[in-house]
Amino acid sequence: MPVIPVDKPLGLTSHDVVNRARRARGTRRVGHTGTLDPLATGVLVLCVNDSTKLVQFMEADSKEYLAWIALGGTSPTLDAEGPLTEVVPVSPPSEEEARAVLAGFVGPQAQVPPQYSAIQVGGQRAYAVARAGGALDLPARNIVIHALELLGISNRMAESPRTFARGSGGWTPDPTGRTFTLPEPLGEFPTLLVRASVSSGTYLRSLARDVGAALGVPAHLAGLVRTRVGRYDLADSVSVEDLAEAEGFPDLAALDLPRMEADEPLARALRQGKRPKSAVVGRHVVTRDGELVAVVDGNGKELRVVRAWTGA
Structure with missing residues (x-):
């Protein structure tokens, strides 16, 4: 206990936030469920x-973002860190053209990660290789883009919306809402504002690169806000400054898996790592009187413990 969604500010690495949480909570045992780049802000879930x-069960959670894709220029990092390495004159695409291109990226696909990534x-x-002037042959990774919604097209980044409110369909431009802090733009580029829902492992910087390529121009990610990780929304997140007092969420609420209630003998057997007989199929959370007992995989004949929790 507990799980704490944090609103990561601009300029901090995910590891910076983890270190601040360790100091604020007085413990070394702090992990996160998915990295955010320093120039990205938004939901970083700490355990x-x-x-x-729980981290191993939450790393695969789907995520939602607000992404600003600048058309006409690119950088080695594929984001606003710069410097610009290619610039071409470009006019904003029509909404029809932009929506058609975005629709072509929805669904399962193989995505090549950025050279500036932590992949080994x-x-x-x-x-590390990229900073030394080299490049690795990075294999494409299987991802799923669940949805890409065009929220607007601006002649330049400075004109793109930055103030949003959370609605039933997600975070939407709203002048009465919350204003997000974004990196300084690298130039006066036409910008697509996109709301994205993606699987774990998706790089929005790569998506920006690929959207630009589909439009026939270089592109980079000019701004990124992660608005949701799994069941945790940005509206549920606390600031870094409030980490010490944050109540957070209980462990059981973090696991988006079917639940089964155990009697005392079954709970004891699972906590001892045994494989009791069961007709249950698939991964389940096992509870006993509202307490976490284990996460198990069932094959219809027996239960195999993936992770167990000791009793109170």
């Missing part, structure tokens, strides 16, 4: 103390 056991090949981090 504290025993909740670190042969024991080398891609970003």
